[in-house]
Amino acid sequence: MPISPQLAPFAWSLLLAAGVVVFSTVPLGAARSQANFQMADLAAPRAMFERLPAWGKRAAWAHQNCFEAFGLHAPAALLCLVAGVSSPVAIAAAWIHPLLRLAYIGMYVGNVPPLRGLCWAGALTCTGILYVEGLQALIG
Numbered sequence: 001m002p003i004s005p006q007l008a009p010f011a012w013s014l015l016l017a018a019g020v021v022v023f024s025t026v027p028l029g030a031a032r033s034q035a036n037f038q039m040a041d042l043a044a045p046r047a048m049f050e051r052l053p054a055w056g057k058r059a060a061w062a063h064q065n066c067f068e069a070f071g072l073h074a075p076a077a078l079l080c081l082v083a084g085v086s087s088p089v090a091i092a093a094a095w096i097h098p099l100l101r102l103a104y105i106g107m108y109v110g111n112v113p114p115l116r117g118l119c120w121a122g123a124l125t126c127t128g129i130l131y132v133e134g135l136q137a138l139i140g
Helices: 008-023 025-034 039-043 045-051 054-083 088-109 113-139
Strands: none
Touching: 008 025, 008 054, 008 088, 025 054, 039 045, 054 088, 054 113, 088 113
């Protein structure tokens, strides 16, 4: 069954948010490479955390946070898909969320805390909007 054009932004948001999680491995991989990642590190890759440069530690934290954010965002996007949400506010939030999460990675790795915080809060707000719009569509 094809997805209607009004619901496509929620499906795309879900896919793009998952892509952001995958992308977050790029700076983490670069940091591990700079920390001389060895095949022996495969036994306990988190144990090499202390060998990472400062930006690499932030990349690891950003990567972990991406999973947390995806765990909140995915159900919200699915709720909007199931409920048939067509609100322009929800559609905008669906598109903005992955963009903010991508910027969040850059701000975290680049050590720009104020902008990182704004990206985090903005993306979380987008997810909250999806929950509210999805629940309103189900109830009303």
